[in-house]
Amino acid sequence: MSLHISESVIWNETADGVSLYHTETGDFRTLNATAAQIWVLLADGGDPASVGSRLALLFAGGNAAIAARIRTEVQTFVSSMLTQGLLEEQPS
Template sequence: MSLRISEAVIWQETGEGVSLYHTETGDFHSLNDTGSRIWKLVASDGECEPVMFKLSREFAGSNSAMSRQIVADVRDFIGAMIEQGLIEEVPSEKAEKAVT
């Protein structure tokens, strides 16, 4: 799954993390360090799986139980951001190339 930050979201890095403003709903959000790291990886990478596994390697190393928990937590975080309209799912380039 490919991801992108919604065009309706204005965001900025702050001293405490990332602040988000959804221009259509008027909602403000402040992300902690971990949420900010996920947000910035989505903004720069755009692919869900690499984001999950980068964070898993970064924080869990070779601890497989911790790695599974991190992957699940990142998946939940991204799902919540999608539900709130902050992140959008888009067709991945790989899927588009396979269809054409």
């Protein structure tokens, strides 16, 4: 399975992060810098595992526990976005 941004979502990078608008529900949100970075990496075709690994390389400083926490947080973010209909899964 691969992820893609729902066709019902309009998004834009801003100085404060990423702004998302779900056209079907009317929900509007702004992602903070960390969530925005995850969103942009996913939008560029990254899968959750590779995004988590990339961020772990950037921010864990070689600490395995922190790297694992980053990967878990990326999965949690992706699950939340799927539940809210902002991201969708599709067959590879």
